[in-house]
Amino acid sequence: MTHSAPQPPVCVLGLGLIGGSLLRSLHDGGRRVFGYNRSAETVSAAGADGYDASTDLVATLSRAAQESALIVLATPATTIDAILDQIATYAPNCPLTDVVSVKQQVADQVYAHGLSENFVGGHPMAGSAESGWQATDPGLFTGAVWVVATDDGADPQVWRAVAQLALDTGARVIPAASDEHDRAVAGISHLPHLTAAVTAVVGAGEGELALRLAAGSFRDGTRVAGTAPHLQQAMLEANSTALLAALGETIDRLTFARDQLRDAGTVETLVADGFRARKHYEKIHAATDEPAISVEPGSTGWEAAFRNAARTGAVWTG
Amino acid sequence: MTHSAPQPPVCVLGLGLIGGSLLRSLHDGGRRVFGYNRSAETVSAAGADGYDASTDLVATLSRAAQESALIVLATPATTIDAILDQIATYAPNCPLTDVVSVKQQVADQVYAHGLSENFVGGHPMAGSAESGWQATDPGLFTGAVWVVATDDGADPQVWRAVAQLALDTGARVIPAASDEHDRAVAGISHLPHLTAAVTAVVGAGEGELALRLAAGSFRDGTRVAGTAPHLQQAMLEANSTALLAALGETIDRLTFARDQLRDAGTVETLVADGFRARKHYEKIHAATDEPAISVEPGSTGWEAAFRNAARTGAVWTG
Incomplete structure (x- = not known):
């Protein structure tokens, strides 16, 4: 069983809500992990809290290459291309994953940078309307679903490493194809942002008195409309094809x-x-009582077997 | 100040989530209150919990007439006409209010039964996806908004009695015209039921895997879709004109x-x-820091003054 072997260190690029919470969760759980963020303020806050973080992307990637770290892309979707350029230059052989909320577009970008061989995408289904280092929470992933992309031809060793990363945060690992994931989240995550927004707009349009009368149905039904607009836009617009179908x-x-x-x-x-x-x-x-997937990554046809098992309620437990 | 006078006993017709919680709240707070429910099971559960309840509507109304009780209509909207028939026969002079979630239709029904003179409608903005006596909660109204209908020509003494009833449950009293209330709740309460329903349907249509991936946005955004369908239908369909505009x-x-x-x-x-x-x-x-409305009910033009005060954030505090 490879997962009893020592796990590689982890390099988290981007220390927002997801990346920052991941850095904290892994560190607090005893894994070697270091991070990068563009903002000096965030890096300094992380450092003050006892975490290993830097504003120097090249130095961070060079260290990842030296230590054969598992790199986690956790920067906003709009910056992924620029970061992949740097990874292709400074750490092209590291195993690579991401936490972006759409999977096909990122997979295409990784392919365009020649980095597909060591890439297995991921998506932890956790979040909140909050953002920034202050909102990070090492317990954010406990019990949450973490989709690990299980496309045909995925490297079984990288897949194992990414799945173990998710398990180490306390998440439940569900394998799914990238395109299947994107259609699913359009319906259960991205569309709810737009129905929450329209509910908020129409309700608020009835005036101050109406908002004063608003009770639980409005409060809960509009909660995610309060997420920072640029985050919502980046997430929804990256999944426009699937979202258009759900919206229609x-x-x-x-x-x-x-x-x-x-x-x-x-x-x-x-x-x-x-x-x-x-x-x-x-x-x-x-x-x-989720059953555990019993097929081993790398056995013949394991990708399809994993996807089928997940569709009927099974999870990967390592 | 009339509200220092002893309050009349209260007669609650219908012991579902709202009526039952009201019976419990008033009783536990020391007011004299008795109730009626069609179901022997509910009445027996209420009795076992120490509350005064009966399945005999005629006897309950005769007692209300004898004791000059404030009658609260809390039966489902579809039964209101039949109950008003009985009230017109057995307790036509009692002060009368209701807790139905639309106000104009009930006011029209009350008018048709010749009972408008002693009627002031009400609507506590509280509830849950649960229903029945088991779900009743004496604290349901604490801090909630309770709209007391403030239409031109409302009887100031009945208005005071209804507002005091709401205050006695711990609710915040907001005066609004019946039609203004209905437009407001179409936007902030009834429409959210339909956007929650459509979000649930489209998300679930993506299949089992999608529902397994569903996180907070789906959970909160679809919560009220789980309310008993007949309760949702009765509430929404009674406010169809205003709801059609919000839906459009x-x-x-x-x-x-x-x-x-x-x-x-x-x-x-x-x-x-x-x-x-x-x-x-x-x-x-x-x-x-909601300011208190300082106009006295019954002074010249008090109805419009109350409505204006409520629109700018004031509440009635007795």
Whole structure:
């Protein structure tokens, strides 16, 4: 079992909410980990809290190359290309992963930089409306889902290293193909940002009195609309193809509901469908006995076997 | 000051989540209160918990008439007409209020039964996805907003009695016209049910894997879709005119966002508008220094003065 071998050090590029929380989680759990961030303020805050961080990207990548560290791309999606340029120059042979919320676009960018061989993408499904070092939390990933990209031809050793990284943070590892991941998150993560936004706008448009009357349904239903707009835009726009399909279906269903309410005085169809969907979600999340995937990474056809196992509720436990 | 006079007993018709919680809150706070519910099971559960409840509507109303009790209509919206028939027969002179989530339709029904003179509507903005006696909570209204209908010509003595009832549960009293209330709740309460439902349906449509990846944005954004469908339908359909307008605006804004994403690759407008709206809501709800309305009910033009004060952030404190 390779996962009993000593784990490589980890190099986290970008110390925002996700990258910073990852640095803290791994460090506090006893793994060797160092980080880079563009902002001196963030690096100095991290240093003051006892973490190993630098504002020097070239020095950080050279150190990663020397120590054969697992590099984690955790900078905003818009900076990925520039960072990949530097990785291709200073640390081209390091195993590489990322925590960006879309997977196909990053995989394409990595391919364009000739770095696909050592790359296995990842996406921890954790976050909050907060951002910055102050919001980082070493417990952010505990119990959260961490998708590890499981595309055909993935390097099994890199896959293992990335999955172990996720396990070390306390996350549950779910394998999925990059494009399948992107379609899924368009529906369950990106669309909810737009429905939260429109709910907030229409509600606030009713005036001050309406906002004073707002209770739980408005509070919870609009929460993620309070996320920093540039973060929301970067995330949603990087997944525009899948999001367009989800948004089109949303408009169709709301239009049907509007017509049914106008013509028949009822919202029965949408309310009944929504109730069923929510109960199905609650049932899936109440399940606590996730089986472990028993196939070994690298065996014949393991990528498809992993993806199928994940679709039926299994997780990778190392 | 009339509110130092002894308060009348309260008769709660319907012991679901709102009515049952009201019975418990008032009783636990020392007010004389008795209730009616159609279901023997609910009445027996309430009795076992030490509350005064009956399945006999005629007897309950006769007692209310004898004791000049304040009657609170808390049965489902679809049963209101039948209950008003009985009130007109057995307790036509009692002060009367309701806790239904739309105000104009109930006011019209009360008018049709000749009971307007002693009626002042109300709407506590509290609830949960739960229902039934088991879900009742004497603390449900603590800190919640309770709209007391403040239409021109409202009886100041009945208004005071209804507002005092709300204050006795720990709620904050906000005066609003019935139609203004209905437009406001269409935006901040009823529309969020439909956006939660459509978010749940589209997300669940992506399949089991997608639901397993669902995190906070989906969980919070779809919570109210889990409310019992018949309760959602009754609430939303009773406010169909105002809800149709809110739903139309929602479809327009989502269509604009879809077109902008398709044609310009950005969701900037909706995300920015949603962020501003959410922050505005948060600011309003962070305010802890609500001024008290100083006009006395019954003084000339008090109804409009109350409504104006409420629109600028004031509450009635007795």
